[in-house]
Amino acid sequence: xAKELLAVTAFFYLLAFGAHLLSFSGKGExxxxxxxxxxxxxxxxATFYFVMEAATLxxxxxxIDASHALAFFAWSLAFVYLVLLAKAQxxxxxxxxxPVLVFLLGxxxxxxxxxxxxxxxxxxxxxxxxxxxxxxxxxxxAISFAAGVLYLIQRHELKSKHAGTFxxxxxxxxxxxxxxxxxxxxxxxxxxGAVAIGFAWSKAAYGxxxxxxxxxxxxxxxTLAYGTVLxxxxxxxxxxxxxxxxxxxxxxxxxxxxxxxxxxxxSHHFLA
Amino acid sequence: xxxxxxxxxxxxxxCPVQVRARLHFSPAMxxxxxxxxxxxxVVQEFALLSTCNRVELYGYSEKKAxxxxxxxxxxxxxxxxxxxxxxxxxxxxxxxDAVRHMFRVAAGLDSLVVGECEILGQFREAFxxxxxxxxxxxxxxxxxxxxxxxxxxxxxxxxITQGAVSIPAVAVELAEKIFGSLGxxxxxxxxxxxxxxxxxxNLREAGADIAYIVSRNEERGKALAEEYGAEQLTMTDWAPAxxxxxxxxxxxxxxxxVILHAQVAPVMAGRRDRPLFLIDIAVPRxxxxxxxxxxxxxxxxxxxxxxxxxxxxxxxxxxLRAAEAIVETAVAQYHSWVEQLSARPTVExxxxxxxxxxxxxxxxxxxxxxxxxxxxNQLINRLRAKLLxxxxxxxxxxxxxxxxxxxxxxxxxxxxxxxxD
Numbered sequence: 252x253a254k255e256l257l258a259v260t261a262f263f264y265l266l267a268f269g270a271h272l273l274s275f276s277g278k279g280e281x282x283x284x285x286x287x288x289x290x291x292x293x294x295x296x297a298t299f300y301f302v303m304e305a306a307t308l309x310x311x312x313x314x315i316d317a318s319h320a321l322a323f324f325a326w327s328l329a330f331v332y333l334v335l336l337a338k339a340q341x342x343x344x345x346x347x348x349x350p351v352l353v354f355l356l357g358x359x360x361x362x363x364x365x366x367x368x369x370x371x372x373x374x375x376x377x378x379x380x381x382x383x384x385x386x387x388x389x390x391x392x393a394i395s396f397a398a399g400v401l402y403l404i405q406r407h408e409l410k411s412k413h414a415g416t417f418x419x420x421x422x423x424x425x426x427x428x429x430x431x432x433x434x435x436x437x438x439x440x441x442x443x444g445a446v447a448i449g450f451a452w453s454k455a456a457y458g459x460x461x462x463x464x465x466x467x468x469x470x471x472x473x474t475l476a477y478g479t480v481l482x483x484x485x486x487x488x489x490x491x492x493x494x495x496x497x498x499x500x501x502x503x504x505x506x507x508x509x510x511x512x513x514x515x516x517x518s519h520h521f522l523a
Numbered sequence: 524x525x526x527x528x529x530x531x532x533x534x535x536x537x538c539p540v541q542v543r544a545r546l547h548f549s550p551a552m553x554x555x556x557x558x559x560x561x562x563x564x565v566v567q568e569f570a571l572l573s574t575c576n577r578v579e580l581y582g583y584s585e586k587k588a589x590x591x592x593x594x595x596x597x598x599x600x601x602x603x604x605x606x607x608x609x610x611x612x613x614x615x616x617x618x619x620d621a622v623r624h625m626f627r628v629a630a631g632l633d634s635l636v637v638g639e640c641e642i643l644g645q646f647r648e649a650f651x652x653x654x655x656x657x658x659x660x661x662x663x664x665x666x667x668x669x670x671x672x673x674x675x676x677x678x679x680x681x682x683i684t685q686g687a688v689s690i691p692a693v694a695v696e697l698a699e700k701i702f703g704s705l706g707x708x709x710x711x712x713x714x715x716x717x718x719x720x721x722x723x724x725n726l727r728e729a730g731a732d733i734a735y736i737v738s739r740n741e742e743r744g745k746a747l748a749e750e751y752g753a754e755q756l757t758m759t760d761w762a763p764a765x766x767x768x769x770x771x772x773x774x775x776x777x778x779x780x781v782i783l784h785a786q787v788a789p790v791m792a793g794r795r796d797r798p799l800f801l802i803d804i805a806v807p808r809x810x811x812x813x814x815x816x817x818x819x820x821x822x823x824x825x826x827x828x829x830x831x832x833x834x835x836x837x838x839x840x841x842x843l844r845a846a847e848a849i850v851e852t853a854v855a856q857y858h859s860w861v862e863q864l865s866a867r868p869t870v871e872x873x874x875x876x877x878x879x880x881x882x883x884x885x886x887x888x889x890x891x892x893x894x895x896x897x898x899x900n901q902l903i904n905r906l907r908a909k910l911l912x913x914x915x916x917x918x919x920x921x922x923x924x925x926x927x928x929x930x931x932x933x934x935x936x937x938x939x940x941x942x943x944d
Contacts, residue, residue: 277841405700409697409700409701409821410815410821412823412827412830412831414686414830414831414834414835415834418700419685419686419838422703423699423700423701423702423703424700424701424702424703424798425701425702425703425798426703487794487795487796488795489795490795490818490819491798491819492818492819
């Protein structure tokens with residue numbers, strides 16, 4: 252039943268993508284509103300899924316394997332977009348984010364089977380906090396990624412003086428710039444917090460820090476990269492275009508660290 | 524009945540601007556025209572719309588052939604122009620065509636710039652004046668209401684008003700695509716040509732801060748600087764201020780570029796947190812085209828602005844079909860209302876006929892059976908409602924497609940309604 256709920260969620264997001272596409276191409280005037288409602292429906296289904304999983308597994312944050320991790324990533328992204336960034340919602344954002352959601356849920360349903368290389372971690376409050384911080388950081392980076400993609404498209408439209416559909420439908424450059432920088436800032440802070448909490452928890456639970464774990468190393472690297480870019484942006488040393496390119500490239504690294512580490516051995520193996 | 528509605532006029536499509544200007548009705552002349560038409564024997568209802576792109580006279584006349592001549596006489600009497608000079612540019616619509624024309628004009632579908640909104644306000648004002656002068660009654664009043672509502676519907680339900688079309692408006696639209704809200708964005712204008720000043724005005728209205736005025740003409744520069752609360756600079760000392768500027772408008776008459784790549788590049792190298800929007804309205808160009816290659820600089824010259832305008836206009840034209848469909852529905856609804864209105868006297872006669880027949884027969888029945896007056900009246904009312912229901916519904920249905928007349932003729936001939944007292 253739980254898996255079916257996840258499939259329904261993916262289906263809603265897929266429909267939302269279609270509605271966004273219709274609205275964007277000017278063929279469905281009400282597409283944008285319909286897409287938003289479909290995303291809400293999908294988000295509610297995903298929330299039910301996690302409530303059911305939490306009840307079944309007896310844990311507050313039911314993330315115990317790769318499938319859960321990917322689905323929870325999608326849930327966090329939908330939460331940040333639908334709830335925290337309600338004012339920034341637009342058909343162009345939806346158009347970029349819904350395929351990401353479908354991809355994550357598709358991977359959760361078909362691409363990631365349950366493997367439990369290590370015993371399940373205990374339901375320690377620090378572990379919960381670690382998971383939540385990390386996933387909301389990833390969701391923030393996804394928002395920053397979407398804004399980065401849209402910024403580069405709109406910039407191209409304005410530079411090439413082509414007043415086409417993208418020019419009309421996409422938000423202003425400076426608005427997109429804010430949506431690159433702000434979520435990047437939240438994400439970097441949350442991820443730094445997740446790493447620090449993760450260290451504290453591993454020390455408390457296993458008596459050792461997981462410095463040599465590949466996922467930990469990549470995550471530390473990602474945090475430092477985002478932190479450096481933010482520092483340069485705050486000091487006005489980096490242009491918006493460069494920040495946009497970084498937000499897109501760095502998100503690829505986030506996805507890589509998320510999915511790629513499943514092929515690497517390490518202490519995060521239960522997630523991979 | 525709506526066959527009596529007419530629209531006579533000329534517009535930007537056929538009539539040269541010189542002739543239009545001579546036929547323009549000033550507010551005083553509009554008032555005089557309305558006064559002249561109040562209580563007119565030929566034209567029973569009348570309204571007049573005069574803008575820089577069109578002069579149109581609307582009304583209702585029971586005499587089909589006469590209004591055109593009456594209106595031409597009116598125009599000649601108020602303007603210093605002979606009929607031969609403007610008659611060839613005139614169009615004259617009657618009935619449903621006139622109604623459709625009014626809907627299209629008010630919705631901006633017949634405008635020089637398709638979808639412009641100003642015409643709706645001008646239409647509203649024209650009918651307000653006609654209403655005030657007492658030249659508008661039931662038919663035109665209802666038509667006016669419908670025309671204004673449909674105009675608003677077209678603007679709200681289609682994208683026909685979207686996308687700027689004039690050069691200054693396109694400049695503002697582009698600035699908003701770069702900066703979002705223009706509140707606080709600092710503007711410099713180099714050269715005070717007419718188009719430059721107009722763009723400045725538009726940017727100010729959109730919330731931008733007019734910071735610097737650069738002009739060769741010191742007096743004009745000073746006047747503008749005072750008007751906008753800006754700092755006045757000369758053609759030799761403006762460059763250092765460029766680093767403080769977000770939007771720059773160039774509109775000098777200089778024969779070669781006055782804003783060079785070599786000036787802009789160092790400014791942008793030192794500022795990585797803000798884009799710079801350059802609007803080159805001058806012909807020949809005032810800004811070197813290579814400036815657009817600098818990161819975070821967006822340079823648009825007149826041809827680029829015209830390109831955006833053409834693209835926006837194309838977008839608006841793409842909405843024409845949807846807008847025309849809304850207009851066509853409104854025309855049909857108005858036509859249906861007029862048809863139903865024209866059926867009212869016949870239906871009332873038919874009702875009287877039924878009353879007479881029923882009263883006579885039921886009186887006989889009442890005498891024979893001892894039916895009380897209350898019961899008798901109830902029976903008459905019920906029978907009348909049942910007998911009228913079907914024909915009235917049929918007439919309503921027929922009013923949707925202009926078939927009321929044949930039903931009315933049938934009622935008249937079948938029941939000899941003309942001979943009814």
